[in-house]
Amino acid sequence: MLTGTSLFNTKPKNGLAFLEEHKLIYNDPNEPRPLSLAKFLKSSARIDKRLLGDFISKPENIDVLKAFMTLFDYKGVSRFL
Numbered sequence: 001m002l003t004g005t006s007l008f009n010t011k012p013k014n015g016l017a018f019l020e021e022h023k024l025i026y027n028d029p030n031e032p033r034p035l036s037l038a039k040f041l042k043s044s045a046r047i048d049k050r051l052l053g054d055f056i057s058k059p060e061n062i063d064v065l066k067a068f069m070t071l072f073d074y075k076g077v078s079r080f081l
Helices: 002-010 012-021 033-043 049-056 059-070
Strands: none
Touching: 002 012, 033 049, 033 059, 049 059
């Protein structure tokens, strides 16, 4: 997992390939791929947060962004600024 995270922080595409190859993401056929990736990104404390923001804000990663947002608890939040 540390190697995959490190690779992601260097070049996300290489990191994702490594993580998929080692079945750290996309290993449950019943789980949508964007959700699988979002769970990994949220749970990994070593992911560069600036790079994460850049990655999930790209138009081609909108499904990952949507899945990522579902992983947070918004109870008690009345509005976003």
